[in-house]
Amino acid sequence: MAVISALFRVQQIETRLNGLRQMEQDLSRDANVSALEELLKEIRSQLSVRTEKASDIKKNQKQLELECERCLEHYRQEETLLYSGKISNPRELEQIQQKMEEYRQLQDKLETEILRQLELDEKIDSEIAVLEDRLSQCLKELVTRKKEINEKMLELQLEKEQLHAELETLLPQIPDDWMARYRKIADNHRGIGIAQLKGNVCGACHVSVSDSLLKAVKHGDDRLYFCENCGRILYY
Ligand SMILES: [Zn+2]
Numbered sequence: 001m002a003v004i005s006a007l008f009r010v011q012q013i014e015t016r017l018n019g020l021r022q023m024e025q026d027l028s029r030d031a032n033v034s035a036l037e038e039l040l041k042e043i044r045s046q047l048s049v050r051t052e053k054a055s056d057i058k059k060n061q062k063q064l065e066l067e068c069e070r071c072l073e074h075y076r077q078e079e080t081l082l083y084s085g086k087i088s089n090p091r092e093l094e095q096i097q098q099k100m101e102e103y104r105q106l107q108d109k110l111e112t113e114i115l116r117q118l119e120l121d122e123k124i125d126s127e128i129a130v131l132e133d134r135l136s137q138c139l140k141e142l143v144t145r146k147k148e149i150n151e152k153m154l155e156l157q158l159e160k161e162q163l164h165a166e167l168e169t170l171l172p173q174i175p176d177d178w179m180a181r182y183r184k185i186a187d188n189h190r191g192i193g194i195a196q197l198k199g200n201v202c203g204a205c206h207v208s209v210s211d212s213l214l215k216a217v218k219h220g221d222d223r224l225y226f227c228e229n230c231g232r233i234l235y236y
Contacts, residue, residue, distance in 0.1 A: 002220065004194075006173045007182055008235045011194050013163045013170070018191070020156050020163075027149050027156075036142045043138060047131045054124045061117045068110045075103035178224060185232055194233040205230035 078100045087093055171179075186193030195204035200214050207229035209217075217225045217234045225234045 003174055003178065003222065004220065004224075004233075004235050006170045007178060007233070008194050008196065010167065010170050010174065011182075011186070011192065013167050015191060017160060017163055020160055024153065024156055027152055030145065030149055032145050033142065033149070036138055036145065040135070040138050040142065043131055043135045047128065047135065050124055050128050050131065054121065054128065057117055057121045057124060061114060061121065064110055064114045064117065068107060068114065071103050071107045071110060075100055075107065078103065181224065182233060189230065189232060192232065194235050195227060195230070197234055197236045202227040202230060202232065202234065204232050209234070 078096050081087065082093070082096050082100070087096065174182075182193040184193075189204070192204050195202050197203060197209070197214070197217060200208045200211075202209060205227060207227070209228055213225060213228060213234070217236045220236060226232065227234055
């Protein structure tokens with residue numbers, strides 16, 4: 001390969017390598033992954049709040065059921081006493097009836113509260129089911145997206161390795177002073193230090209070159225020629 005072609009190819013490779021690095025960076029902070037991770041966090045936090053609530057409700061229910069049982073027991077004790085035939089004092093009878101009425105009312109109240117807790121429990125359980133569904137959907141999407149990213153990353157890595165291997169064969173072919181010159185121009189021209197002629201026009205600045213320069217570049221002797229307009233090395 002002519003030295004000038006090798007130099008042009010080096011530029012192509014380095015440009016591509018920069019592009020690949022950018023693509024890797026974009027992939028590593030993929031917007032879909034961030035959005036999904038944010039969503040996961042939100043769902044998990046909602047789930048944890050509801051799970052805690054559900055456990056409180058269940059504890060409450062147990063407590064209410066115990067109270068209800070105790071209440072019923074007291075009611076029966078009073079009832080047994082009432083029909084035992086041992087009580088003859090009307091005032092005592094009245095007191096027992098009064099207590100029975102209080103236990104009955106308390107039991108009504110407790111049963112209403114148990115029902116209310118049961119409804120709450122069902123509501124929370126269905127909310128938890130919906131959230132768990134969303135969580136598993138979200139996790140699935142995240143796994144898929146991460147797999148896509150990994151595959152793409154591997155492709156990029158492979159291409160980078162191939163380009164680096166090619167660079168290693170090209171760089172020794174280019175004299176140090178050419179390379180230094182190229183780097184200096186490239187640094188001042190957004191990474192493009194060598195331009196290919198398109199007809200008689202510089203491929204970088206798109207200005208036509210003089211006939212004599214065109215002829216010299218096309219002839220391709222072993223020296224560097226520079227665009228009269230932008231100063232870049234010209235390659236035919
Ligand atoms: Zn130019």
